[in-house]
Amino acid sequence: MKRTLENIEKQFETFQILNEEGKIINEDAMPDLSDDELKELMHRMVYTRILDQRSIALNRQGRLGFYAPTAGQEGSQLGTQYALEQEDFILPAYRDVPQLIWQGLPLYQAFLFSRGHYHGNQMPEGVHALSPQIIIGAQYTQAAGIALGMKIRGKKNVAITYTGDGGTSQGDFYEGMNFAGAYKAPAIFVVQNNRFAISVPVEKQTAATTLAQKAVAAGIEGIQVDGMDILAVYAATKEARERAINGEGPTLIETLTYRYGPHTMAGDDPTRYRTEDLDNEWEKKDPLVRFRKFLENKGLWSEEEENKVIDQAKKEIKEAIKKADEQPKQKVTDLIKNMYEELPAHLQEQMEEYKAKESK
Amino acid sequence: MAQMTMIQAITDAMRIELKNDENVLVFGEDVGQNGGVFRATEGLQKEFGEERVFDTPLAESAIGGLAFGLAMQGFRPVPEIQFFGFVYEAMDAINGQIARIRYRSGGTQNAPITIRSPFGGGVHTPELHADSLEGLMAQQPGLKVVIPSTPYDAKGLLIASIRDNDPVIFLEHMKLYRSFRGEVPEEEYTIELGKADVKREGSDVTLVAYGAMVHSCLKAAEELEKDGIQAEVIDLRTVMPIDFETVMKSVEKTNRVVVVQEAQRQAGMASHIIAEIQEKAILHLEAPVLRVTAPDTVYAFTQAEEVWLPNYNDIIEKVNKVINF
C-alpha cells in the first residue's frame, strides 16, 4: 500500500507575508493595497481590540450578556472580512461579531444581540448575513446552500462562513464542504484555529496535523494561514474569493490564531487548561503589534493616530450602549408575533393572554 | 449527613459508580481536565484516569454513536451532552439507534447508556442552551427520561440510571445546580426509576410537576396555605415512564389537579399526563385539569425570559380556577 498521508500533510505549510517583527518575508504574495487601505486595516484592528476590552468590562458590570472575547483573533477575523464585497454573505459563529460590525451591523445591535434582544438579530438593509450561530457547525452546511443559490442566480458573490478548530469535528463541517465542492459553489470556509475548543486542545480534536488538509477529502482547495498576519489572511481570502466567483469552487482557509481571553464571559477559566507560557508565546505573535511595526516603518502610523482611533472607539461604544439602553424592552408578545407569518388560533389566544399580563 | 448542591450530588453519584463498576465510562466535551463546563465531572479524570473519564472531539452525533459502540463492547457509558439544546445533533444516534437496539435485536442486544445533560431555563444562556426538550425524548419508545429536583434525588436517581440496563436520558435543571443545598447521604443508594415522590401532602388540590417547577409548586403551595388551600405536590422524578399510581391516588383524594411544566404548552408532558388522568379518573374530578406552561414560542430570548417562564403566581392563578370551578 502506498502511504500518502505524510506527503499530503507536508504540502500544508503556513502561509505568511508579515513576520512577527513586522517585516515582509513574502514580497511576491503582498496584496495590492493602497496606503489608505493598509491604515484602514490597522484602524479596524485597534478599534476591535478596544471594543473587546469594553465589552468584557461591560459584561462584568452586568451591562452586556453573552460575550465571546475576540482579542488575538483580529487578524483572522478582519483580514477575511476585508476581502469581501458588500453583496457577499456572511455566516458567522458566536465569536464573529466583529465581521458583522465591519460589514455594517450597527454597534448598538451587536450589544442587543449580546443582551438577548431579538433586534440584535435583525440585519439592517444591505448587510447580507445571519446572526451569529450558536450550534457548532450548522453554518457550514447552510453556507453550501447560500453559495449554490448564488451560483444558480448567476451572482458574482461568495458565501463565507466561520467555525473554530473544535467545529471541524462536526459532521456538518465535512458535509458543508463536500456539498459546496460537489456543486462547485462559491463558498469560503474559514476555520479559526485558536488551538482550543473551550478547554479541549486541537491535538485532542483530531489526528490530522493541519485542519486545512481536511479540504483534500472534500476535493476542494485548502490553505493554512498565519492568522496573526492580517496581510496573509487578506491575501488568501481574496484569492479564494476570486476563484470562487470564477467557478473554480470553494476553499477551506485555516487561520492559526489564539484567543487571549476566556472562551466566553460565562465562567470559563483558561488557567484550568492553558499554561502561561503558551499565552505568552502567542501574545508575541500579536496581529496588532506586528502590523503596527510594519506601518510605522513605512511612516504610515503613529501613536497619535492610534490614540485617535481609541478615542473614537470609546466614544462610539458609549453612544451605542446608550442607544441599546433606549430600545423598547422586549416582550413575550414580541416573541409570539415572530413565530409564524400568520398566527394560528392557539397562538392568537396566547397573544391575548400575554397582552393582558403585560398591560398589568 | 453531608450538605450538597445538586451538582455535587451528581459528581458524587458518578464517582461511586466509576468506583463500583470498571465498565462505567464518563466522556463528553470538556468533561476531562476541565471537569465539565458546569464542573459536574470535577476531579473525576484525576481520580480515575484518562481512559475512564475523557474529552471527546466536538460532535454530539459521534458522542452518541461512540456510546452505542462502547455499550456493544460491554461498557456502561455515561456521556454528557454539554447543553441539551445541542441534542438535535445527536437525535439519530439517540432516538434512531440507541433507543431501538433492544427492540431491533429481538432482545439480544441492549444499550445501558446514561446520557446526562443540563437543561431548563432561567439562567440567561444564549440561544439553544436552555430548552426543555424532555417531551421530545419521552415521545421516543425505548428511552427512559429522568429529571431530579433535589440533590438527594439526583444522587439516587443517577446511580439507578447508570445501573439500569436500558438507555436513560438524565436531565439536570441548570437553575437547580447550585441554587440550594440538601442533605445527601455519603454512602450509595438508589431511587427506583419510574417512582414519583410526594414532596408535600395536601388535601385540596394536586400539583403535578418535575424539575425546577417542583420548587415553584412548593412556593405556590406555601402561599395557597395562607388562603387555607392545602396543595399536594407530586414530583414525578421520571417523566418516562410516569408513576400514574401515585398521581391517581392523589387525584382520588383531592379531586382537583393542575399540571405544571416549564416547557411550552404544545404537545408536551402535561398533555400526556392530563390525558391519562381523565381516562383513569374522570369520575373523581370536580374540575377540568388545568396546565401551567410556557407559551408556544421558541425558548425566549434572555431579555424576556423571566416573564416567559412559568412561575408560582401562574400556578396560584390556575389553582384558584380549579378550586372555584
Ligand SMILES: Cc1ncc(C[n+]2csc(CCOP(=O)(O)OP(=O)(O)O)c2C)c(N)n1
Ligand atoms: C453543537 C454544539 N455543541 C457544543 C456547543 C458548546 N460549545 C460552544 S463553543 C464550544 C467550543 C468551540 O470551539 P471552537 O470550534 O474551537 O471555536 P472557538 O470557541 O475556539 O472559537 C463548545 C463545545 C455548541 N455551542 N454547539
Ligand SMILES: [Mg+2]
Ligand atoms: Mg477554538
